[in-house]
Amino acid sequence: MSRKVEVFIPCFIDQLYPETAFNTIKLLERAGCEVIYNEAQTCCGQPAYNAGFWDEAKEVGAKFLKDFSDANYIVSPSASCVGMVKSGYSDLFTNSIEHNTCRTLQRNIIEISDFLVNVVKKEYFGAELVGTAVYHDSCSALRECKIKDEPRKLLSHVGGLEIVEMRDQETCCGFGGSFAVKFEGISSAMAEQKIKNAQAVHADYIISTDASCLLQLQAYIDKHHIPMKTMHIVDVLTSGWANI
Template structure:
């Protein structure tokens, strides 16, 4: 393994920005603890996926262009979501296919890492579990699982925590039903999917759900809350930071 970079960029994603901002701070602290300088461009917004997956390529391009400009340079870009990372890594090159920005898009795509992928594969991070024993379930987003292939890296991180018991839930590989605008375009299908996902999570008897994708968490937590369940999902960055935080770091 080549030596890890000294500096990285963090791409927070629009959903983390508005709904799960602490995950971004946790990720920064995790990275900084490994001796890495983290830059967070204030000009960042969204990867453009909502427009892209709705068929509006022109609109997706202008948002994608803004991100490519906000993250100039050649440092790695660590992304707090498998889905947004997949968009930037796998879809930006085709989005600009045949356009002047194609080379730029390819170079940009090559810099993209999903957070858990970066922590394990680039940093080879070693975690020491300082938390109380807990049973959790992991929900891996479809893009993280299939497009980015980073389910294993989430697992590898959680497996380092010796007081965390990871439990399987029924149909674990199945989509939670979010799907961006799908959730409002086809609300009853989406509702049926999240109903089954949350039932499976509740049935496996864990105290907490962990995921590396906040779009899924927005969906899953929203459903759990509506059902009056106590169970909630948390971004893996928050979960890892909270369990490995040294006492002196808290002071």
């Protein structure tokens, strides 16, 4: 019997990385899940929340709470958005009319690598990607979702891929949403340091659970014509399937 899951595709991925969204569904289906996608879903409210516009964030968040049921896991390819629901929603909805609904969804929402390893308990998906890669621990994955080993376990089963650790592994990439706009110089310097650390271990790829981090790092890579590529973990885990 397949497990029903509802998938939350963040607005960021919907607009900029739609292929990652499609690959998320393919990956969950290969894991034996029946995937439900509510086309009415939009944003979790994180941009407004981080910028201090809590009333606007609450309005968007209230819609999020209505767009998902309380009966299934809600799986997302974004630790950042999962972290927003798990933590930020406590600020927005505690002791409100949505309090109980919020608590249920906070228990049900989960980042995809966490879901695959700890709920489905499946780590091998027949993926192939030749090269050397570093895994970038996003701030949200580490600190809000408590994810560290799960992505590495999944990546260890990708054929042809060598995962190496880099210096300052857990340091922020410098994106931080509006931080990259307000403090462009600091943000760029942080991205530069992360890329240089990846270059030092001869990485071909930088892999992460957060597309926003990858956008930040890929922009620096493109600007400086560096022979390196960023990839979302979902895209890595669905690589090479046509060859199977």
